[in-house]
């Protein structure tokens with residue numbers, strides 16, 4: 473089987489349809505059918521932010537049910553589960569707090585689905601079935617960070633036939649359990665603290681002392697090399713060697729695909745074993761796919777994209 477791996481959609485149904493059409497998928501009734509011998513693989517973050525989230529969910533689920541697609545869970549689907557699941561230790565609270573920030577991030581989904589409706593419940597129950605990663609043999613797929621030890625831990629509590637061990641899934645919202653660390657890594661990536669006294673200011677004007685990292689640069693030595701952020705902010709990151717917080721294992725074997733990182737510019741691979749397919753489709757960027765045909769080393773010529781403003 474060859475795969476078309478597709479980045480974070482965030483409710484942009486028009487971009488999804490444009491991309492599928494561009495790749496030769498045909499729409500029959502409500503179902504998108506891939507060209508022979510191919511399957512669509514979604515990287516998660518189907519929801520939040522965009523205008524047509526239910527249409528995206530319907531499209532993807534219909535494809536999955538017909539055997540034409542698979543998806544992993546993104547941090548937004550993970551968060552959606554925590555948002556509605558009561559915290560049994562704190563009456564009246566939920567596993568994901570209903571703080572202003574969390575509400576804000578989830579607002580469009582709640583509005584479109586109808587907060588507390590049967591439909592809301594139905595979709596969150598579907599999110600609960602989504603795998604945290606996929607090892608498809610020739611490729612591996614996860615929302616943000618393939619870290620073998622975390623993958624191994626999570627795979628003890630999820631299997632494709634029976635789904636999740638619900639109590640593990642619930643515990644993974646509780647910092648700092650091993651389950652929490654593993655799900656943070658898989659769905660949000662590898663973050664490190666800057667040295668004492670250093671910070672940068674993010675897009676929302678918030679002062680931050682932790683950075684997202686380019687975990688695929690396993691030979692990197694300096695903070696500025698591994699910082700994953702807007703170019704204009706990079707001067708704020710100290711150009712000094714980092715401590716042992718950053719020590720990802722090199723990816724060997726099957727290539728790994730991730731989304732999550734709000735890339736900009738022309739889609740290109742991170743290394744010959746790692747490609748990020750999130751190019752900010754949630755805002756003005758294109759929805760990006762990588763058309764994988766069995767290669768063990770990834771190639772810039774395999775990207776396809778649609779829908780950029």
Ligand SMILES: [Mn+2]
Nearest residue numbers: 517546547732
């Ligand atoms: Mn994400």
